Amino acid sequence: MTDITPRQTGNGMLTHLGHVMRENPVTALSFGLFSCFVLQAFFGQWLVPYDPLATNSARALEAPSADHWFGTDQLGRDVFSRVIVATRLDLTISVLAVAISFVIGSVLGAVAGYWGGWLDSVLNRILDTIMAFPLFVLAMGIVAALGNTVENIIYATAIINIPFYARVVRAEVNIRREAGFALAARLSGNGHMRTLAFHIFPNALPPMMVQVSLNMGWAILNAAGLSFVGLGVRPPTPEWGIMVAEGANFIISGHWWVALFPGLWLMLAVFTFNLMGDGLRDLVDPRRRT
Amino acid sequence: MLSVKDLSVAFKTRKGQVDAVRGISFDLAPGETLGIVGESGSGKSVTSYALMRILDAGGRISAGDVSWNGRDLRAASESAMRSLRGREISMIFQNPRAALNPIRKVGHQIEDVLRQHGRATRSDAQAKAIAALEAVKIRNAAERYHAYPFELSGGMCQRIVIAIALACDPKLMIADEPTTGLDITTQKAVMELMRDLIRERGMSSIVITHDLGLAAEYCDRLAVMKDGQIVETGPSAQIFANPQHPYTRKLVDATPRPGVSIRDLLPPEARMPELPHDTDGRAILEVVDLVKTYPGKSGPVHAVKGISFTIREGQSVGLVGESGCGKSTTSAMLVRLLDPSSGAIVFDGHEIGGIPAERFLRDPRRAQIQMVFQDATDSLNPRHNAFDSIAEPLRRLGRMRGARLAARVGELAQLTGLPAHLLSRYPHQLSGGQKARVGIARAIALDPKFLILDEPTAALDVSIQAVVLNLLADLRARLGMTYLFVSHDLNVVRLLCDHVIVMQDGQIVEQGPTAKLMDAPEHPYTRELLHSAPKPPAAPFAMGHAAAKAAE
Numbered sequence: 001m002t003d004i005t006p007r008q009t010g011n012g013m014l015t016h017l018g019h020v021m022r023e024n025p026v027t028a029l030s031f032g033l034f035s036c037f038v039l040q041a042f043f044g045q046w047l048v049p050y051d052p053l054a055t056n057s058a059r060a061l062e063a064p065s066a067d068h069w070f071g072t073d074q075l076g077r078d079v080f081s082r083v084i085v086a087t088r089l090d091l092t093i094s095v096l097a098v099a100i101s102f103v104i105g106s107v108l109g110a111v112a113g114y115w116g117g118w119l120d121s122v123l124n125r126i127l128d129t130i131m132a133f134p135l136f137v138l139a140m141g142i143v144a145a146l147g148n149t150v151e152n153i154i155y156a157t158a159i160i161n162i163p164f165y166a167r168v169v170r171a172e173v174n175i176r177r178e179a180g181f182a183l184a185a186r187l188s189g190n191g192h193m194r195t196l197a198f199h200i201f202p203n204a205l206p207p208m209m210v211q212v213s214l215n216m217g218w219a220i221l222n223a224a225g226l227s228f229v230g231l232g233v234r235p236p237t238p239e240w241g242i243m244v245a246e247g248a249n250f251i252i253s254g255h256w257w258v259a260l261f262p263g264l265w266l267m268l269a270v271f272t273f274n275l276m277g278d279g280l281r282d283l284v285d286p287r288r289r290t
Numbered sequence: 291m292l293s294v295k296d297l298s299v300a301f302k303t304r305k306g307q308v309d310a311v312r313g314i315s316f317d318l319a320p321g322e323t324l325g326i327v328g329e330s331g332s333g334k335s336v337t338s339y340a341l342m343r344i345l346d347a348g349g350r351i352s353a354g355d356v357s358w359n360g361r362d363l364r365a366a367s368e369s370a371m372r373s374l375r376g377r378e379i380s381m382i383f384q385n386p387r388a389a390l391n392p393i394r395k396v397g398h399q400i401e402d403v404l405r406q407h408g409r410a411t412r413s414d415a416q417a418k419a420i421a422a423l424e425a426v427k428i429r430n431a432a433e434r435y436h437a438y439p440f441e442l443s444g445g446m447c448q449r450i451v452i453a454i455a456l457a458c459d460p461k462l463m464i465a466d467e468p469t470t471g472l473d474i475t476t477q478k479a480v481m482e483l484m485r486d487l488i489r490e491r492g493m494s495s496i497v498i499t500h501d502l503g504l505a506a507e508y509c510d511r512l513a514v515m516k517d518g519q520i521v522e523t524g525p526s527a528q529i530f531a532n533p534q535h536p537y538t539r540k541l542v543d544a545t546p547r548p549g550v551s552i553r554d555l556l557p558p559e560a561r562m563p564e565l566p567h568d569t570d571g572r573a574i575l576e577v578v579d580l581v582k583t584y585p586g587k588s589g590p591v592h593a594v595k596g597i598s599f600t601i602r603e604g605q606s607v608g609l610v611g612e613s614g615c616g617k618s619t620t621s622a623m624l625v626r627l628l629d630p631s632s633g634a635i636v637f638d639g640h641e642i643g644g645i646p647a648e649r650f651l652r653d654p655r656r657a658q659i660q661m662v663f664q665d666a667t668d669s670l671n672p673r674h675n676a677f678d679s680i681a682e683p684l685r686r687l688g689r690m691r692g693a694r695l696a697a698r699v700g701e702l703a704q705l706t707g708l709p710a711h712l713l714s715r716y717p718h719q720l721s722g723g724q725k726a727r728v729g730i731a732r733a734i735a736l737d738p739k740f741l742i743l744d745e746p747t748a749a750l751d752v753s754i755q756a757v758v759l760n761l762l763a764d765l766r767a768r769l770g771m772t773y774l775f776v777s778h779d780l781n782v783v784r785l786l787c788d789h790v791i792v793m794q795d796g797q798i799v800e801q802g803p804t805a806k807l808m809d810a811p812e813h814p815y816t817r818e819l820l821h822s823a824p825k826p827p828a829a830p831f832a833m834g835h836a837a838a839k840a841a842e
Contacts (some may be wrong), residue, residue, distance in 0.1 A: 180669025181679075183627055184732065187660055188683035189651050202673050286673050286716045 023038035027279030048081035071257035082238040094219035097157035105165025113173030172204035217270035300774040310816035312518040325509030329751035352444040380455035385445035397435030427533040445476035473612035544756040556758035565767030571603030580633035608783035611793035657736035666725035724753035
């Protein structure tokens with residue numbers, strides 16, 4: 001009766017994080033890159049050498065140099081500053097979009113998976129309808145219809161991702177609906193809602209984490225893509241998609257750095273999120289905690 | 291004909307090399323049936339995979355020789371093994387449904403094997419497949435040829451698997467847990483069929499099982515495995531009469547069989563006298579004409595067709611039947627997870643069958659009726675540690691928090707024999723027996739009056755089953771609980787219960803005091819159930835028992 005630890009403490013979580021990272025160097029790398037992006041997002045605007053919006057026509061389209069690490073664009077703005085400052089906007093869009101689709105998708109999927117029946121059929125058909133559209137075109141349509149703002153990019157990105165979450169949760173909940181531990185939870189006085197929310201749903205988290213990390217990459221690409229085609233974020237706001245779109249015009253004339261560096265950052269961000277998937281899953285899965 | 295010498299099998303894992311089999315040797319003569327018996331993790335299945343050279347990735351034969359009619363199987367090429375498998379040595383796997391391809395007709399699956407080994411041509415394959423089906427005594431073989439696995443019962447699927455295994459007249463058949471998961475009457479039918487076919491064809495066979503009683507009834511010789519080693523080998527009857535190794539003795543003791551008490555399952559040094567429990571209290575649960583009907587695609591399905599019985603306070607009642615007889619539906623209704631279609635459940639003088647399950651959750655009597663679930667692994671939330679699993683009913687229904695909660699959980703752990711340091715572990719870090727204890731601790735957390743035990747030992751090894759059954763008997767006496775023990779195994783039910791109810795097709799066919807029902811069953815179905823239980827050599831048991839008594 002000496003050492004009863006009722007709950008896993010915060011300290012335990014940290015140890016576990018350390019364990020997961022040691023186990024898998026790729027995970028450690030992705031978590032490292034992720035923290036770099038988070039730092040950029042929070043402190044980027046104070047760290048950069050130039051004002052990302054300040055133009056300087058005297059030094060337009062300069063190649064990378066000691067002064068301008070990533071060169072300058074057609075208006076003489078510092079590409080490095082713009083790439084770093086854009087991180088906050090791109091991450092905000094993708095995190096918010098993924099959070100919204102995670103929450104809505106989880107609720108819909110959990111309800112459909114647990115109760116089944118006509119509710120399940122109706123929800124599934126609605127999700128099928130969303131999936132039937134080419135997703136990027138659907139997102140374009142939504143932004144075009146709702147208006148050209150950052151919030152609408154977030155909503156559009158969220159809506160096209162809901163089916164993925166809903167389906168994963170539905171399947172995971174469905175196979176555990178009649179599991180012994182779910183019945184035992186009900187014998188302990190939990191109603192259907194509590195059983196679903198606190199006993200069954202958390203077991204869907206590990207595959208959901210993989211979904212989240214893949215989705216973050218997609219969401220960033222989607223936001224950048226929308227800006228690239230001229231929807232959503234408007235110039236001169238620094239945003240990776242717009243910067244690539246603007247820089248694309250100058251590639252033919254040999255000014256490759258204007259498009260390359262925002263594109264590189266975009267790629268790194270997507271890469272980071274995709275690599276994080278396995279690590280996040282291991283982090284939320286108690287079975288890895290041995 | 292088969293000779294295994296110093297066979298070792300090692301698996302590479304993330305935590306280094308694991309030796310699953312450590313230097314076992316045995317010989318098999320033509321026409322002989324060898325039983326390899328052991329508990330989970332003893333390496334018995336790995337041994338058979340090694341013989342067939344179908345070990346999982348990462349596993350390899352690290353030492354020893356396997357020779358088959360003079361041929362070295364360890365050195366044989368993969369293509370040589372391929373032609374050997376199915377033609378000379380064939381294998382039957384544990385789960386017949388998983389062993390059959392679900393989207394192919396069973397007849398075609400038999401044809402595949404025949405044609406693979408050149409035993410049939412396109413033109414005569416069908417006729418030969420039907421003949422193979424007839425050989426395993428499948429009625430209407432020509433019709434069954436066109437059936438898909440999902441259309442057949444578990445026993446029927448296992449017959450098909452046997453037909454496939456025997457299609458090419460192999461000389462050796464390896465059966466890995468051939469009847470686990472089958473009903474007891476089906477088990478008997480399948481085992482007898484297998485024995486007859488093997489004798490008829492003069493084949494040898496290896497039967498791998500955890501069930502010592504089953505192995506003893508159907509095998510000539512037994513090899514008992516533990517931790518990758520054969521601890522004892524000998525003729526079946528001798529192993530039972532005079533087990534030499536302490537582990538074999540423990541296994542023999544722990545096997546439920548007629549004529550022993552629940553304490554006899556334990557090793558002699560652990561046999562405390564059984565505490566008496568009072569069985570003639572007032573009626574605590576009365577079930578009157580209980581019916582459950584589900585809507586089905588082809589008309590309503592009658593799962594439970596109007597059953598009535600009474601359970602007295604302190605009594606332990608066994609509810610016995612085979613899969614699909616309605617015993618699980620009945621227990622789900624009694625524990626109020628499922629609403630009955632009609633009928634009454636009177637608990638402690640009040641009708642509770644009419645209260646909808648969702649409202650009963652907040653009923654003060656919720657804590658009085660609890661349940662221990664069949665599969666201990668499945669019944670524990672993988673994301674909750676043992677402490678949280680046991681604490682859940684205390685938190686929700688008992689409104690306990692903090693130190694009081696921790697003290698109560700500690701007390702329950704002690705009561706169920708769960709070491710306190712295991713409380714912070716997650717289910718995957720616990721053994722089967724430990725998980726069963728957590729499940730029992732959770733069920734008795736709120737001092738229920740009535741506990742439903744749904745095959746609580748079905749997934750456990752016999753030695754752990756013995757301990758858990760005795761734990762349940764102790765708890766009954768100490769806490770004065772009333773049990774409803776749901777099981778398919780009359781031999782186990784007999785050990786714990788005072789009264790037995792036998793169900794078939796949603797109806798009660800017989801009920802009465804345990805001794806009377808076991809000794810003089812009236813209904814033919816009860817007789818069939820009793821008759822189907824594996825019967826290990828009886829006389830040696832009595833001797834072993836007497837010897838143990840004398841030793842005391």
